[in-house]
Amino acid sequence: AQSVSQHNHHVILSEAASLELGCNYSYGGTVNLFWYVQYPGQHLQLLLKYFSGDPLVKGIKGFEAEFIKSKFSFNLRKPSVQWSDTAEYFCAVNSGGYQKVTFGTGTKLQVIP
Amino acid sequence: DAGVTQSPTHLIKTRGQHVTLRCSPISGHKSVSWYQQVLGQGPQFIFQYYEKEERGRGNFPDRFSARQFPNYSSELNVNALLLGDSALYLCASSPTADRGRGGELFFGEGSRLTVL
Numbered sequence: 001a002q003s004v005s006q007h008n009h010h011v012i013l014s015e016a017a018s019l020e021l022g023c024n025y026s027y028g029g030t031v032n033l034f035w036y037v038q039y040p041g042q043h044l045q046l047l048l049k050y051f052s053g054d055p056l057v058k059g060i061k062g063f064e065a066e067f068i069k070s071k072f073s074f075n076l077r078k079p080s081v082q083w084s085d086t087a088e089y090f091c092a093v094n095s096g097g098y099q100k101v102t103f104g105t106g107t108k109l110q111v112i113p
Numbered sequence: 114d115a116g117v118t119q120s121p122t123h124l125i126k127t128r129g130q131h132v133t134l135r136c137s138p139i140s141g142h143k144s145v146s147w148y149q150q151v152l153g154q155g156p157q158f159i160f161q162y163y164e165k166e167e168r169g170r171g172n173f174p175d176r177f178s179a180r181q182f183p184n185y186s187s188e189l190n191v192n193a194l195l196l197g198d199s200a201l202y203l204c205a206s207s208p209t210a211d212r213g214r215g216g217e218l219f220f221g222e223g224s225r226l227t228v229l
Contacts, residue, residue, distance in 0.1 A: 004155075032216045043116075044156070044203065044220040051214055090155050094216025100146075100169045101216045103155030 002027035004093050006104035013081050014112050021076040021107050023091030032094040033074040034101070035065055039087045047089070050074065061085070086111045115140065117221035119204050125227045126194050134189040134224045138206030144168075145187040146218065147179055148203040156203055162187055191226075199228045 007022035025031065035047040048059025055067040065076045074091060091104040118137045126132050138145050144163040148156035161169035162181035176192045185206075191198055202225075205218035 032214070034216055036218075036220075043222045046217065046219075049217055092155075092216065100158045100161060100171070101148075101156075101218060102158070103148075105153070105155050 002031075002093055002095055002102050004091050004102050004104035006089075006091050006107050008107045009105070010108045010110070012110045012112065015083055016080045017111075019076070019078040019081045019085070019109070021089055021091075021109070023074045023076065023104060024072050025074065025091075025093045025102075026072065027093060027095050029095060033065075033067055034092040034094070035059065035063070035074075035076050036090045036092055036103070037087050038090070044090070047076075081109075081111050083111045083113045085109060117204055117206050117219055119202075119221040119224050121224055122222065123225045123227075125229060127229050128194055128196060130194050130228075132191050132194060132226060134191075134202050134204075134226075136187045136189070136204030136206075136221060138185050138187070138204075139208075139219055142206035142208045142219070143185055144207040144209065145181055145185065146205045146207070147187070147189045148205065149173075150201040150203055150223070152200075159189070159202075194228045196228050199226060201225050 003026045005024045033050040037047040038044045050057045050067050058064045063078050088106045088108045090106045092101045094101045120135045146161040147159040150156045158171040160179040165181045179189045181187045201223040203223045204221045
């Protein structure tokens with residue numbers, strides 16, 4: 001069974017600091033990879049996705065993630081965070097089984113103005 | 114455009130009761146999935162339906178069941194409620210069942226179930 005590990009449960013950053021959230025998954029075959037985000041009071045929404053091709057993918061609001069197959073990783077990055085990035089971030093994996101998605105436990109990001 | 118809508122948003126039940134949660138997908142989306150999110154955890158996959166057929170089932174007991182209707186809306190039913198069923202139940206829709214794009218989900222706000 002596939003699993004997803006997110007390294008940090010709670011991250012606190014000042015505005016303009018750089019962000020990197022770690023994500024590792026355990027599945028040896030072809031995977032689709034995602035980062036979902038939940039802003040306070042809002043529903044879970046897709047931040048960015050990787051299906052194939054260029055392992056560096058760009059999402060909304062300046063976020064990007066890099067797929068490193070050899071490390072089974074899909075880390076999320078942003079060079080300069082804003083207060084509005086305060087949210088919970090979930091890494092997720094789909095191994096092609098229709099829509100079954102395995103989520104990590106989430107990382108709560110708090111950005112201090 | 115309307116997003117995924119779920120009802121009810123909040124409900125309280127007692128142990129042993131039954132609950133039905135409802136979901137309407139985004140117009141044009143034929144796939145509906147259900148997830149359970151317990152406080153402090155990521156969503157856990159329960160079911161996926163596409164074109165009214167069950168296409169996937171997570172590791173949940175038979176007390177959990179679901180169905181999809183001809184208009185692609187869906188119901189999640191949970192029988193004999195336990196305290197541990199208290200959670201946020203999320204419905205997600207997707208326009209495709211294409212395995213190559215599996216996992217691209219559009220979530221609703223969720224139904225928060227409290228079992229006393």
